[in-house]
Amino acid sequence: EAGVAQSPRYKIIEKRQSVAFWCNPISGHATLYWYQQILGQGPKLLIQFQNNGVVDDSQLPKDRFSAERLKGVDSTLKIQPAKLEDSAVYLCASALGVSNQPQHFGDGTRLSIL
Amino acid sequence: GESVGLHLPTLSVQEGDNSIINCAYSNSASDYFIWYKQESGKGPQFIIDIRSNMDKRQGQRVTVLLNKTVKHLSLQIAATQPGDSAVYFCAESPEYGNKLVFGAGTILRVKS
Numbered sequence: 373e374a375g376v377a378q379s380p381r382y383k384i385i386e387k388r389q390s391v392a393f394w395c396n397p398i399s400g401h402a403t404l405y406w407y408q409q410i411l412g413q414g415p416k417l418l419i420q421f422q423n424n425g426v427v428d429d430s431q432l433p434k435d436r437f438s439a440e441r442l443k444g445v446d447s448t449l450k451i452q453p454a455k456l457e458d459s460a461v462y463l464c465a466s467a468l469g470v471s472n473q474p475q476h477f478g479d480g481t482r483l484s485i486l
Numbered sequence: 487g488e489s490v491g492l493h494l495p496t497l498s499v500q501e502g503d504n505s506i507i508n509c510a511y512s513n514s515a516s517d518y519f520i521w522y523k524q525e526s527g528k529g530p531q532f533i534i535d536i537r538s539n540m541d542k543r544q545g546q547r548v549t550v551l552l553n554k555t556v557k558h559l560s561l562q563i564a565a566t567q568p569g570d571s572a573v574y575f576c577a578e579s580p581e582y583g584n585k586l587v588f589g590a591g592t593i594l595r596v597k598s
Contacts, residue, residue: 415575463529469584472584
């Protein structure tokens with residue numbers, strides 16, 4: 373089966389600019405996650421969707437980050453305005469269900485803020 | 487586990503030897519645990535998972551051991567190969583909803 377698709381693979385922007393990332397999960401996976409991975413650290417959850425509803429966005433910096441999952445399939449994550457500390461890899465993952473299911477990750481978008 | 491930033495612990499093993507990667511988790515209420523392998527420039531790749539009602543689970547060349555008494559998880563890789571070189575992360579799910587909390591990671595280097 374096709375894996376989780378993410379684009380773009382790389383993005384370089386200046387601080388205070390905006391950026392958007394796109395994710396297409398594995399077909400049939402109801403749950404979708406966005407993670408931030410800073411160099412040398414494990415991924416940190418930003419937001420979790422179940423179909424097109426938000427399950428957990430407690431760690432999403434809502435003053436600058438937003439995410440949506442229209443129609444319960446693809447998702448976009450946006451940052452506006454970007455700060456230097458947002459430089460990281462943004463990973464999307466999907467899972468079949470909501471509990472005790474392995475999450476399958478895409479290869480991420482590497483974001484560099486100048 | 488807490489992040490150690492860029493100074494990840496490193497395990498170096500000889501090709502063909504067995505590897506054991508350890509992980510201490512933080513939440514005694516966690517009921518699901520998972521190991522991921524991450525190669526440079528790629529996303530984490532699922533290796534094996536285990537539920538809290540088990541203490542051992544085996545896959546192909548890998549075994550996960552869970553000790554809930556001391557909140558410890560380990561990943562054993564048999565006959566380690568150069569392709570096993572990567573960063574390995576353990577993750578725990580502390581509550582219903584499949585939220586994963588990742589540990590800091592361990593670098594595995596396989597010497598030929």
